[in-house]
Amino acid sequence: MAVKYNQWKAMWAITKASIKAIFRSPSAVVFSLAFPLVFILVFGFIGGRGVSVKVGIDHASDTANGIYAQLKEDKSIRLVTSTPKEQMEDDLRKGRLAAILRIDASKPAVLPEYKVHVKTSTAGGEKTGLLFNILTNSIHNLDDKAYPRPTVAEIIPEEVPGRAYKTIDFILPGQLGFSLLSAAVFGTAFLFFSLRQTLVLKRFFATPINRLYIILGEALARLLFQSFGSVIIIGIGYFCFGFTLINGFATFLEMLLLCLFGLIVFMGFGFIVSGIAKTESTIPPLANIVTLPQFLLAGTFFSVDVFPAWLQPICKIMPLTYLNDALRKIAFEGLHLWNVGPQLGVLCIWGVVVYAVAIKVFKWE
Structure with missing residues (x-):
């Protein structure tokens, strides 16, 4: 009696092989982990410093007075005292200094006691x-x-x-979205195009494995890899820079589930790019058409509110905008997955549309 072919076992074999391939791929590691971590480290280190003004102090200035002492203690001002006069003047004209101060003391018993000369530049x-x-x-x-x-x-x-809203509380969810979108679109597009070109898919068809299980195996590999990446990104943000997880471990788990849901939606874009690309060299331009506008306009680095009013409706169409917004609301505001229904609803609509198109254009051979 013939033994029935185990589709799940075959799917798991594809998953394990794909995970190994992902970890061996420099581009996958760089786009999914390295780039987001670099941005998190940069914004994490500068996030708590706020706006500072760089001011030069004229060498002839009186520094033994209360005004200079107060300015020296003010964290919003960086006093430059050792730069030569000519260099200070040049820095002022080029905008590297906001002003050059000279504090003169008046005669005794004459008010005002000090005169502060402020030389500025346009x-x-x-x-x-x-x-x-x-x-x-x-x-x-x-x-x-x-x-x-x-x-x-x-x-x-x-x-x-x-609750203080730190820079890392805004940046980290955006970088999670950046990582998910990059991995889903570029990773999926390159993978299935390569599998077709190298006739690996054709060899799969010679086996009893169902086509659905091929896709499930590859998708599961990416879900596991991105779960690993998301854990690292959130962990570094939380332990190194005080990223807010308002409900602790429960918030972490909800963010992880939301990340995986977003990845599944974004993989649809990768299937579309893979299906319409004629050559491997056309994949990056096509993928960038999908990813680059979202990186710039979907609240990844800046709030959507800073853009002009005519551009904001375009920003609010993009699926990454809603993933970033949902991640921030769960992490900082303490909302749960069932409280971000509008964001999940828009992502679901995008998922239906994208996968409908992917089914039409995707090629197995």
């Missing part, structure tokens, strides 16, 4: 205004200490508990 832009605000506040603080006086109004502060 190249300073918005940082010039920020510098004047910092200077004004510093001088007002000194006035309050030196000349206490009545005031017409009293400020009564009230602070409510809140």
Whole structure:
């Protein structure tokens, strides 16, 4: 009696072989892990510093006074004191310095006690205004200490508990989306085109394995690889840069499930590219048509709100926009998968459309 062919066992064999191939592929590792990690490290290290103004201090300036001491303690200002005068002037004209300050002391008992000369350049832009605000506040603080006086109004502060929204809380979900979209589109397109070109698919057809199980095996390999990559990305963000997982491990698991769902949707784009590509050299341009606009406009590096009003509707059509938004809401706001129904709904619609097109254009041979 003949033994029935085990489709699941064959699928798992394809999965294991594909995982080995993915880890041996430099491009897969670079796009899925290296690039997102580099961006996370860069934004993670600079994220907590905020905006700073670089200001030169004239060598003839009086530095033994309260104004200079306050500016030195202010984290929003970087004082440059050792650069030669000619270099400071050149840096000012080229916008590398917001201003050059010279603090002169007046004669004893003559008010104002100090005169602050501020030399600026039209190249300073918005940082010039920020510098004047910092200077004004510093001088007002000194006035309050030196000349206490009545005031017409009293400020009564009230602070409510809140959660700081760090740069890493915005960047990391975007880089997860970047990783998923890159791996799904480029990885799937190159893989199935290569399998056709090298006649591997034709050899598969000589075996009893069903075509569906071939796709499931390759898809499972990518799901496992991207799960590994997502764990690394989230782990480094959480332990090294304080990425917010509001509900701890439960939030981590929900983000992981959402990542896998997004990957399945994005793989449809890879099947389309693989199906319409005539040669291997045409895959990168076709894949970039799908991925590049989403990398730039789908809230990966910048919020969609910073774009012009006419461009925002285009941003809000893209599937990566909704994946990034859902990841941020789950991680920072503490929402659950059932609370991000609108985002999941749009991704489902994209999935139906994309796979309908993929079925039409995908080629086995």
